[in-house]
Amino acid sequence: MTFFDFFTGKRPSAHPAHGASDASGSVRLTLERSTGFELDVDFMIPEKGITVLFGPSGCGKTTVLRCVAGLERARGRVFAGGNLWQDDASGVFVPTHGRNLGYVFQEASLFEHLNVRENLRFGLKRARTTDGEARLAEAVELLGIGGLLDRSVDELSGGEKQRCAIARALALRPDILLMDEPLSALDWARKREFLPWLEKLKDELSIPILYVTHSTEEMTRLADRLVVLSQGRVLAQGALRDVLADPRVSVPAGDGRGVVLEGEVRSISDAWHTASVAAGDWTFEVPAGALRPGGRVRLRVLARDVSLVLEKPERTSIRNVLHVRIAEFVPAERPDDPYVHVVLEEETGGRRMLARLLAHSVDELGLVRGMTLWAQVKSAGVVL
Numbered sequence: 001m002t003f004f005d006f007f008t009g010k011r012p013s014a015h016p017a018h019g020a021s022d023a024s025g026s027v028r029l030t031l032e033r034s035t036g037f038e039l040d041v042d043f044m045i046p047e048k049g050i051t052v053l054f055g056p057s058g059c060g061k062t063t064v065l066r067c068v069a070g071l072e073r074a075r076g077r078v079f080a081g082g083n084l085w086q087d088d089a090s091g092v093f094v095p096t097h098g099r100n101l102g103y104v105f106q107e108a109s110l111f112e113h114l115n116v117r118e119n120l121r122f123g124l125k126r127a128r129t130t131d132g133e134a135r136l137a138e139a140v141e142l143l144g145i146g147g148l149l150d151r152s153v154d155e156l157s158g159g160e161k162q163r164c165a166i167a168r169a170l171a172l173r174p175d176i177l178l179m180d181e182p183l184s185a186l187d188w189a190r191k192r193e194f195l196p197w198l199e200k201l202k203d204e205l206s207i208p209i210l211y212v213t214h215s216t217e218e219m220t221r222l223a224d225r226l227v228v229l230s231q232g233r234v235l236a237q238g239a240l241r242d243v244l245a246d247p248r249v250s251v252p253a254g255d256g257r258g259v260v261l262e263g264e265v266r267s268i269s270d271a272w273h274t275a276s277v278a279a280g281d282w283t284f285e286v287p288a289g290a291l292r293p294g295g296r297v298r299l300r301v302l303a304r305d306v307s308l309v310l311e312k313p314e315r316t317s318i319r320n321v322l323h324v325r326i327a328e329f330v331p332a333e334r335p336d337d338p339y340v341h342v343v344l345e346e347e348t349g350g351r352r353m354l355a356r357l358l359a360h361s362v363d364e365l366g367l368v369r370g371m372t373l374w375a376q377v378k379s380a381g382v383v384l
Protein backbone atom coordinates (compact mmCIF):
# COMPACT_ATOMS: atom_id res chain seq x y z
CA MET A 1 0.00 0.00 0.00
CA THR A 2 1.37 3.41 -0.88
CA PHE A 3 1.14 6.63 1.06
CA PHE A 4 -1.66 7.86 -1.14
CA ASP A 5 -3.66 4.64 -0.82
CA PHE A 6 -3.72 5.23 2.89
CA PHE A 7 -5.30 8.58 2.34
CA THR A 8 -7.83 7.21 -0.11
CA GLY A 9 -8.81 4.33 2.11
CA LYS A 10 -10.79 5.97 4.91
CA ARG A 11 -10.66 4.46 8.36
CA PRO A 12 -13.97 3.25 9.65
CA SER A 13 -15.45 5.98 11.76
CA ALA A 14 -16.05 5.51 15.46
CA HIS A 15 -19.28 7.40 15.00
CA PRO A 16 -20.78 6.75 11.58
CA ALA A 17 -22.68 9.68 10.12
CA HIS A 18 -26.38 9.59 9.48
CA GLY A 19 -26.39 8.04 6.01
CA ALA A 20 -23.13 6.22 5.34
CA SER A 21 -22.82 7.75 1.87
CA ASP A 22 -22.24 11.18 3.42
CA ALA A 23 -18.60 11.39 2.33
CA SER A 24 -18.48 15.18 2.39
CA GLY A 25 -18.09 16.99 5.64
CA SER A 26 -20.27 19.64 7.15
CA VAL A 27 -19.82 22.02 10.03
CA ARG A 28 -22.61 23.80 11.86
CA LEU A 29 -21.59 25.76 14.90
CA THR A 30 -22.82 28.55 17.13
CA LEU A 31 -20.96 30.22 19.96
CA GLU A 32 -21.10 33.48 21.90
CA ARG A 33 -18.11 34.99 23.63
CA SER A 34 -18.26 37.30 26.61
CA THR A 35 -16.50 39.88 24.41
CA GLY A 36 -19.67 40.11 22.30
CA PHE A 37 -18.34 38.03 19.39
CA GLU A 38 -20.97 35.65 18.01
CA LEU A 39 -20.26 32.75 15.70
CA ASP A 40 -23.04 31.18 13.65
CA VAL A 41 -21.72 29.15 10.71
CA ASP A 42 -22.95 26.31 8.54
CA PHE A 43 -20.76 25.13 5.68
CA MET A 44 -19.72 22.09 3.70
CA ILE A 45 -16.28 20.49 3.33
CA PRO A 46 -15.87 18.33 0.20
CA GLU A 47 -14.16 14.99 0.71
CA LYS A 48 -10.95 16.22 -0.92
CA GLY A 49 -9.33 19.44 -2.06
CA ILE A 50 -8.76 22.71 -0.27
CA THR A 51 -11.66 24.52 1.37
CA VAL A 52 -10.51 28.04 2.20
CA LEU A 53 -12.09 29.88 5.12
CA PHE A 54 -11.58 33.46 4.01
CA GLY A 55 -12.33 36.72 5.75
CA PRO A 56 -10.87 39.72 7.54
CA SER A 57 -9.10 39.60 10.86
CA GLY A 58 -11.42 38.79 13.74
CA CYS A 59 -14.23 37.29 11.63
CA GLY A 60 -13.87 33.93 13.38
CA LYS A 61 -11.73 31.76 11.08
CA THR A 62 -9.40 30.43 13.76
CA THR A 63 -12.31 29.90 16.13
CA VAL A 64 -14.00 27.66 13.54
CA LEU A 65 -10.81 25.66 13.05
CA ARG A 66 -10.35 25.24 16.81
CA CYS A 67 -13.94 24.04 17.16
CA VAL A 68 -13.46 21.51 14.33
CA ALA A 69 -10.39 20.25 16.21
CA GLY A 70 -12.32 20.10 19.48
CA LEU A 71 -9.94 22.59 21.11
CA GLU A 72 -12.84 24.90 21.75
CA ARG A 73 -16.44 23.97 22.41
CA ALA A 74 -19.26 25.52 20.40
CA ARG A 75 -22.78 24.15 20.02
CA GLY A 76 -23.66 22.23 16.88
CA ARG A 77 -22.39 19.44 14.68
CA VAL A 78 -19.00 18.65 13.14
CA PHE A 79 -18.75 15.91 10.56
CA ALA A 80 -15.29 16.03 9.01
CA GLY A 81 -12.97 13.64 7.17
CA GLY A 82 -15.60 10.89 7.35
CA ASN A 83 -16.07 11.19 11.13
CA LEU A 84 -18.84 12.54 13.30
CA TRP A 85 -16.87 14.40 15.94
CA GLN A 86 -19.63 16.44 17.46
CA ASP A 87 -23.39 16.24 17.39
CA ASP A 88 -25.08 17.94 20.30
CA ALA A 89 -28.44 16.60 19.20
CA SER A 90 -27.28 13.05 19.90
CA GLY A 91 -24.79 13.84 22.68
CA VAL A 92 -21.64 13.12 20.66
CA PHE A 93 -18.45 15.02 21.46
CA VAL A 94 -15.14 13.36 20.62
CA PRO A 95 -12.26 15.05 22.48
CA THR A 96 -9.31 16.39 20.48
CA HIS A 97 -7.09 13.39 21.19
CA GLY A 98 -9.77 11.13 19.71
CA ARG A 99 -9.95 13.11 16.46
CA ASN A 100 -7.59 11.88 13.75
CA LEU A 101 -6.61 15.25 12.35
CA GLY A 102 -3.48 17.19 11.44
CA TYR A 103 -3.22 20.81 12.61
CA VAL A 104 -0.64 23.16 11.13
CA PHE A 105 -0.32 26.55 12.84
CA GLN A 106 0.94 29.95 11.71
CA GLU A 107 4.34 29.23 13.22
CA ALA A 108 5.77 25.75 12.75
CA SER A 109 5.76 24.51 16.33
CA LEU A 110 8.85 22.30 16.15
CA PHE A 111 11.00 21.44 19.17
CA GLU A 112 14.18 23.52 18.94
CA HIS A 113 16.27 20.97 20.89
CA LEU A 114 15.49 18.12 18.48
CA ASN A 115 16.64 17.75 14.90
CA VAL A 116 14.13 17.35 12.07
CA ARG A 117 14.09 13.55 12.14
CA GLU A 118 13.53 13.53 15.90
CA ASN A 119 10.75 16.09 15.56
CA LEU A 120 9.01 13.91 13.00
CA ARG A 121 9.39 10.80 15.16
CA PHE A 122 8.11 12.61 18.23
CA GLY A 123 4.68 13.07 16.68
CA LEU A 124 4.51 9.38 15.81
CA LYS A 125 5.32 8.16 19.33
CA ARG A 126 1.94 9.36 20.50
CA ALA A 127 0.25 7.44 17.68
CA ARG A 128 1.80 4.11 18.78
CA THR A 129 1.90 2.71 15.25
CA THR A 130 3.93 -0.27 14.06
CA ASP A 131 4.68 1.18 10.64
CA GLY A 132 5.99 4.55 11.80
CA GLU A 133 9.16 4.51 9.67
CA ALA A 134 7.20 3.80 6.48
CA ARG A 135 4.77 6.60 7.27
CA LEU A 136 7.61 8.99 7.87
CA ALA A 137 9.40 8.07 4.66
CA GLU A 138 6.25 8.76 2.67
CA ALA A 139 5.59 12.11 4.32
CA VAL A 140 9.25 13.10 3.90
CA GLU A 141 9.08 12.29 0.20
CA LEU A 142 5.82 14.18 -0.32
CA LEU A 143 7.21 17.33 1.30
CA GLY A 144 10.70 16.96 -0.21
CA ILE A 145 12.53 17.26 3.12
CA GLY A 146 14.81 14.21 2.80
CA GLY A 147 17.88 16.47 2.77
CA LEU A 148 16.89 18.23 5.99
CA LEU A 149 16.42 15.30 8.35
CA ASP A 150 19.72 15.66 10.22
CA ARG A 151 19.56 19.43 10.50
CA SER A 152 18.69 21.13 13.73
CA VAL A 153 15.53 23.21 13.67
CA ASP A 154 17.41 26.51 13.94
CA GLU A 155 19.21 25.68 10.68
CA LEU A 156 15.95 25.73 8.73
CA SER A 157 14.28 28.58 6.87
CA GLY A 158 10.70 29.48 7.79
CA GLY A 159 9.36 27.64 4.73
CA GLU A 160 11.42 24.53 5.47
CA LYS A 161 10.13 24.53 9.04
CA GLN A 162 6.56 24.64 7.78
CA ARG A 163 7.20 21.76 5.37
CA CYS A 164 8.52 19.74 8.33
CA ALA A 165 5.48 20.67 10.41
CA ILE A 166 3.17 19.49 7.61
CA ALA A 167 5.15 16.25 7.17
CA ARG A 168 4.84 15.64 10.92
CA ALA A 169 1.09 16.13 10.72
CA LEU A 170 0.72 13.92 7.64
CA ALA A 171 2.82 11.09 9.08
CA LEU A 172 -0.10 10.52 11.46
CA ARG A 173 -2.28 9.85 8.42
CA PRO A 174 -5.01 12.26 9.45
CA ASP A 175 -8.54 12.17 8.06
CA ILE A 176 -8.44 15.95 7.59
CA LEU A 177 -5.69 18.55 7.58
CA LEU A 178 -6.42 21.89 9.28
CA MET A 179 -4.11 24.75 8.33
CA ASP A 180 -4.25 28.13 10.06
CA GLU A 181 -2.46 30.80 7.98
CA PRO A 182 0.56 28.51 7.46
CA LEU A 183 2.32 31.11 5.29
CA SER A 184 1.81 34.16 7.46
CA ALA A 185 5.25 34.00 9.06
CA LEU A 186 7.02 33.82 5.67
CA ASP A 187 8.22 36.71 3.55
CA TRP A 188 6.96 37.16 0.01
CA ALA A 189 9.80 35.24 -1.65
CA ARG A 190 9.44 32.27 0.75
CA LYS A 191 5.68 32.25 0.22
CA ARG A 192 6.18 31.90 -3.51
CA GLU A 193 8.56 28.99 -2.97
CA PHE A 194 6.14 27.35 -0.59
CA LEU A 195 2.88 27.58 -2.54
CA PRO A 196 3.78 24.82 -5.05
CA TRP A 197 4.17 22.42 -2.10
CA LEU A 198 0.65 23.18 -0.98
CA GLU A 199 -0.60 22.67 -4.52
CA LYS A 200 1.16 19.31 -4.59
CA LEU A 201 -0.57 18.35 -1.35
CA LYS A 202 -3.95 19.22 -2.72
CA ASP A 203 -3.33 17.24 -5.90
CA GLU A 204 -1.94 14.15 -4.20
CA LEU A 205 -3.82 13.82 -0.93
CA SER A 206 -7.26 12.30 -0.87
CA ILE A 207 -8.22 13.99 2.36
CA PRO A 208 -9.88 17.39 2.78
CA ILE A 209 -7.79 20.39 3.76
CA LEU A 210 -9.46 23.21 5.67
CA TYR A 211 -7.28 26.26 5.14
CA VAL A 212 -7.63 29.58 6.94
CA THR A 213 -6.32 32.77 5.36
CA HIS A 214 -7.10 36.43 4.86
CA SER A 215 -4.70 36.65 1.89
CA THR A 216 -6.34 37.10 -1.51
CA GLU A 217 -3.27 35.60 -3.20
CA GLU A 218 -3.46 32.36 -1.20
CA MET A 219 -7.22 32.14 -1.59
CA THR A 220 -7.16 32.62 -5.37
CA ARG A 221 -4.25 30.26 -5.87
CA LEU A 222 -5.22 27.40 -3.57
CA ALA A 223 -8.97 27.27 -3.00
CA ASP A 224 -11.15 24.67 -4.65
CA ARG A 225 -14.02 25.69 -2.47
CA LEU A 226 -14.44 29.04 -0.77
CA VAL A 227 -16.27 29.90 2.44
CA VAL A 228 -16.40 33.66 2.94
CA LEU A 229 -16.80 34.71 6.57
CA SER A 230 -17.76 38.09 7.95
CA GLN A 231 -18.35 38.86 11.64
CA GLY A 232 -18.88 35.23 12.55
CA ARG A 233 -21.31 34.50 9.70
CA VAL A 234 -20.96 32.74 6.32
CA LEU A 235 -21.46 35.37 3.61
CA ALA A 236 -21.12 32.90 0.74
CA GLN A 237 -19.80 29.44 -0.03
CA GLY A 238 -19.30 27.35 -3.13
CA ALA A 239 -16.76 26.48 -5.81
CA LEU A 240 -14.15 29.25 -5.98
CA ARG A 241 -15.02 30.26 -9.52
CA ASP A 242 -18.75 30.49 -8.75
CA VAL A 243 -18.37 32.56 -5.59
CA LEU A 244 -15.97 35.02 -7.21
CA ALA A 245 -18.17 35.38 -10.32
CA ASP A 246 -21.20 36.32 -8.21
CA PRO A 247 -21.27 40.13 -8.14
CA ARG A 248 -23.75 40.07 -5.25
CA VAL A 249 -21.11 38.57 -3.00
CA SER A 250 -18.66 41.05 -1.64
CA VAL A 251 -15.48 39.04 -1.18
CA PRO A 252 -13.12 41.31 0.76
CA ALA A 253 -10.26 40.98 -1.75
CA GLY A 254 -7.78 43.85 -1.68
CA ASP A 255 -7.53 44.15 -5.45
CA GLY A 256 -11.27 44.54 -6.12
CA ARG A 257 -13.91 42.28 -7.57
CA GLY A 258 -12.69 39.72 -10.04
CA VAL A 259 -12.87 36.10 -11.12
CA VAL A 260 -10.36 33.27 -11.25
CA LEU A 261 -10.18 31.17 -14.42
CA GLU A 262 -8.33 27.87 -14.62
CA GLY A 263 -6.41 27.46 -17.85
CA GLU A 264 -3.73 25.49 -19.62
CA VAL A 265 -0.61 26.96 -21.17
CA ARG A 266 -0.81 26.18 -24.87
CA SER A 267 2.37 27.87 -26.10
CA ILE A 268 5.10 30.32 -25.19
CA SER A 269 6.32 33.10 -27.44
CA ASP A 270 10.05 33.47 -26.91
CA ALA A 271 10.02 36.57 -29.08
CA TRP A 272 7.41 38.40 -26.97
CA HIS A 273 7.89 36.64 -23.61
CA THR A 274 4.20 35.86 -23.43
CA ALA A 275 2.19 32.68 -22.92
CA SER A 276 -1.03 31.70 -24.61
CA VAL A 277 -3.39 30.28 -21.99
CA ALA A 278 -6.64 28.52 -22.95
CA ALA A 279 -9.56 28.61 -20.51
CA GLY A 280 -12.44 26.94 -22.31
CA ASP A 281 -13.55 29.10 -25.25
CA TRP A 282 -11.31 31.92 -24.16
CA THR A 283 -7.61 32.31 -24.89
CA PHE A 284 -5.49 34.83 -23.01
CA GLU A 285 -2.05 36.20 -23.74
CA VAL A 286 -0.21 36.79 -20.47
CA PRO A 287 3.38 37.47 -19.40
CA ALA A 288 5.22 34.14 -19.71
CA GLY A 289 7.23 34.38 -16.47
CA ALA A 290 8.05 30.82 -15.47
CA LEU A 291 5.09 29.25 -17.31
CA ARG A 292 5.72 26.13 -19.37
CA PRO A 293 3.62 24.61 -22.19
CA GLY A 294 1.10 22.12 -20.86
CA GLY A 295 1.14 23.61 -17.34
CA ARG A 296 -2.04 24.42 -15.46
CA VAL A 297 -2.42 28.00 -14.35
CA ARG A 298 -4.97 30.21 -12.66
CA LEU A 299 -5.66 33.65 -14.06
CA ARG A 300 -7.23 36.48 -12.11
CA VAL A 301 -9.36 38.84 -14.21
CA LEU A 302 -10.53 41.94 -12.40
CA ALA A 303 -13.90 43.46 -13.27
CA ARG A 304 -12.36 46.91 -13.61
CA ASP A 305 -9.97 45.62 -16.34
CA VAL A 306 -12.77 44.39 -18.61
CA SER A 307 -14.50 46.63 -21.17
CA LEU A 308 -17.08 45.74 -23.83
CA VAL A 309 -17.27 46.50 -27.56
CA LEU A 310 -20.11 45.65 -29.94
CA GLU A 311 -17.86 44.74 -32.86
CA LYS A 312 -14.53 43.02 -32.77
CA PRO A 313 -11.93 45.78 -32.84
CA GLU A 314 -9.52 45.45 -35.77
CA ARG A 315 -6.64 47.35 -34.30
CA THR A 316 -6.29 47.62 -30.55
CA SER A 317 -3.38 47.42 -28.16
CA ILE A 318 -5.39 45.02 -26.01
CA ARG A 319 -4.37 41.45 -26.82
CA ASN A 320 -7.23 39.69 -25.09
CA VAL A 321 -10.43 40.23 -27.05
CA LEU A 322 -12.92 37.50 -26.17
CA HIS A 323 -16.33 36.57 -27.47
CA VAL A 324 -18.85 36.71 -24.61
CA ARG A 325 -22.55 36.67 -23.89
CA ILE A 326 -24.24 38.93 -21.35
CA ALA A 327 -25.69 36.72 -18.61
CA GLU A 328 -27.00 39.44 -16.32
CA PHE A 329 -26.65 42.94 -14.97
CA VAL A 330 -26.19 43.64 -11.30
CA PRO A 331 -26.91 47.25 -10.40
CA ALA A 332 -24.99 49.05 -7.70
CA GLU A 333 -26.31 48.82 -4.16
CA ARG A 334 -26.09 52.58 -3.55
CA PRO A 335 -28.24 54.84 -5.71
CA ASP A 336 -25.38 57.32 -6.19
CA ASP A 337 -22.92 54.63 -7.42
CA PRO A 338 -22.54 55.13 -11.21
CA TYR A 339 -21.22 51.60 -11.86
CA VAL A 340 -22.97 48.41 -12.91
CA HIS A 341 -21.50 44.89 -12.87
CA VAL A 342 -22.11 42.86 -15.98
CA VAL A 343 -21.81 39.08 -15.73
CA LEU A 344 -20.33 37.67 -18.95
CA GLU A 345 -20.26 34.01 -19.92
CA GLU A 346 -18.69 31.78 -22.54
CA GLU A 347 -20.99 30.75 -25.36
CA THR A 348 -20.30 27.14 -24.47
CA GLY A 349 -19.18 26.02 -21.01
CA GLY A 350 -19.80 27.63 -17.70
CA ARG A 351 -16.96 30.12 -17.32
CA ARG A 352 -17.89 33.60 -16.20
CA MET A 353 -16.22 36.97 -16.03
CA LEU A 354 -17.32 40.29 -14.60
CA ALA A 355 -17.08 43.73 -16.19
CA ARG A 356 -17.48 46.90 -14.17
CA LEU A 357 -19.01 49.58 -16.42
CA LEU A 358 -20.60 52.95 -16.01
CA ALA A 359 -24.39 52.57 -16.19
CA HIS A 360 -24.21 55.39 -18.72
CA SER A 361 -22.10 53.17 -21.06
CA VAL A 362 -24.55 50.28 -20.70
CA ASP A 363 -27.36 52.58 -21.70
CA GLU A 364 -25.54 54.21 -24.59
CA LEU A 365 -24.43 50.87 -26.11
CA GLY A 366 -27.94 49.42 -25.70
CA LEU A 367 -26.62 46.38 -23.85
CA VAL A 368 -29.21 43.76 -22.97
CA ARG A 369 -29.22 40.30 -21.45
CA GLY A 370 -28.39 37.48 -23.92
CA MET A 371 -26.50 39.78 -26.30
CA THR A 372 -23.21 38.48 -27.67
CA LEU A 373 -20.35 40.90 -28.06
CA TRP A 374 -16.63 41.28 -27.33
CA ALA A 375 -14.87 41.75 -24.05
CA GLN A 376 -11.50 43.48 -24.01
CA VAL A 377 -9.45 42.29 -21.07
CA LYS A 378 -6.74 44.81 -20.38
CA SER A 379 -4.77 42.46 -18.21
CA ALA A 380 -5.19 38.95 -16.90
CA GLY A 381 -2.86 38.30 -13.99
CA VAL A 382 -1.27 34.93 -13.47
CA VAL A 383 -2.05 34.09 -9.84
CA LEU A 384 1.33 34.49 -8.05
Ligand SMILES: Nc1ncnc2c1ncn2[C@@H]1O[C@H](COP(=O)(O)OP(=O)(O)OP(=O)(O)O)[C@@H](O)[C@H]1O
Binds near residue numbers: 055058
Ligand atom coordinates in the same frame (compact mmCIF):
# COMPACT_ATOMS: atom_id res chain seq x y z
N1 LIG B 1 -9.23 33.30 23.54
C1 LIG B 1 -10.14 34.24 23.24
N2 LIG B 1 -10.90 34.79 24.18
C2 LIG B 1 -11.83 35.73 23.90
N3 LIG B 1 -12.04 36.19 22.66
C3 LIG B 1 -11.30 35.69 21.66
C4 LIG B 1 -10.32 34.69 21.90
N4 LIG B 1 -9.74 34.38 20.72
C5 LIG B 1 -10.33 35.15 19.79
N5 LIG B 1 -11.28 35.94 20.35
C6 LIG B 1 -12.17 36.87 19.67
O1 LIG B 1 -13.04 36.09 18.85
C7 LIG B 1 -13.26 36.71 17.60
C8 LIG B 1 -12.82 35.79 16.47
O2 LIG B 1 -11.42 35.60 16.55
P1 LIG B 1 -10.63 34.64 15.57
O3 LIG B 1 -9.22 34.51 16.08
O4 LIG B 1 -11.42 33.40 15.38
O5 LIG B 1 -10.67 35.48 14.21
P2 LIG B 1 -9.82 35.27 12.87
O6 LIG B 1 -10.76 35.51 11.75
O7 LIG B 1 -9.11 33.97 12.90
O8 LIG B 1 -8.78 36.46 12.98
P3 LIG B 1 -7.23 36.57 12.46
O9 LIG B 1 -7.28 36.52 10.97
O10 LIG B 1 -6.80 37.91 13.00
O11 LIG B 1 -6.48 35.42 13.08
C9 LIG B 1 -12.52 38.04 17.64
O12 LIG B 1 -13.43 39.01 18.04
C10 LIG B 1 -11.47 37.81 18.72
O13 LIG B 1 -11.15 39.04 19.34
